[in-house]
Amino acid sequence: MLGCERSTEADSGPKQGGGAEVKPAPKASKEPIRSLPQVDTSSLDDFSEAIWIDMVNELLSPCGEPVSVARCISEARACKKCVPAARYVARLVDEGYSRDEIRDVFRVRYGDDTKVTGITAGDSPLRGSPMAPVTLYEFSDFQCPHCKMAAPMLKKVVEESDGKVKLVFKQYPLPGHPRAREAAKATVAAQKQGKFWEMHDLLFENQDSLQTANFDDYAKKIGLDLKRFQADMASKETEKKIEADIAEGHKAGVDSTPSVYVNDRRFIFSPDQLAPYVREELDQ
Incomplete structure (x- = not known):
């Protein structure tokens, strides 16, 4: 912003953001999940949709489970943040954010180390x-x-x-x-x-x-x-x-x-x- x-700078306090990276979901033998009915991706062209598919299959569930956002949704896991998170990623892709930028802002919003107390x-x-x-x-x-x-x-x-x-x-x-x-x-x-x-x-x-x-x-x-x-x-x-x-x-x-x-x-x-x-x- x-x-x-x-x-x-001496008294600026700790900064939020930077530092640790978003951990990708563990590698799995299953094919990437390419469609989530709960998420509207109609505004994305083929190139952008491919980025969205990659990201929701890479980024971990915001609730800390060792599964991707996409698998969290497709398996109807209990985490209520997964659908909004997938929509968030779709919006970021639609607005032109790169993969690295999406990883960074996703961590600020959902990472354990970026909570503010x-x-x-x-x-x-x-x-x-x-x-x-x-x-x-x-x-x-x-x-x-x-x-x-x-x-x-x-x-x-x-x-x-x-x-x-x-x-x-x-x-x-x-x-x-x-x-x-x-x-x-x-x-x-x-x-x-x-x-x-x-x-x-x-x-x-x-x-x-x-x-x-x-x-x-x-x-x-x-x-x-x-x-x-x-x-x-x-x-x-x-x-x-x-x-x-x-x-x-x-x-x-x-x-x-x-x-x-x-x-x-x-x-x-x-x-x-x-x-x-x-x-x-x-x-x-």
């Missing part, structure tokens, strides 16, 4: 139903132009999910953005009065005007108690909240904004690919 990068919803701002089965975690910076572009896409995915997707917002002001931390404080202060998303949207709409002097005007515009807003912006509790989010980001390997995680996996594509990715998650 394109984003605003951290300006330092330590991100919690806690008292972070939430958009959508708290009971939604799919959780999007977004680490964002209000001065980052890529975050501004991603915000409406994330909102749309939640709104069109019929209550099945929720978005949890995490503060991640980058050191190279001098106005980002004060903007983050303004949204934390607004959250204390139940107006986080209103301030969130207003700051992105006015991304070129994030001077501290403007925050009082924004607070008035969305109907906040100004004295309380000012006190909360200046409080140590607000600073601690931001630092706690940054610490979670470090642990998860955040190195740029926006960084989006879908459940326990890092989303490594552009925001416009989030909707089909989430649909695959909901198929499981």
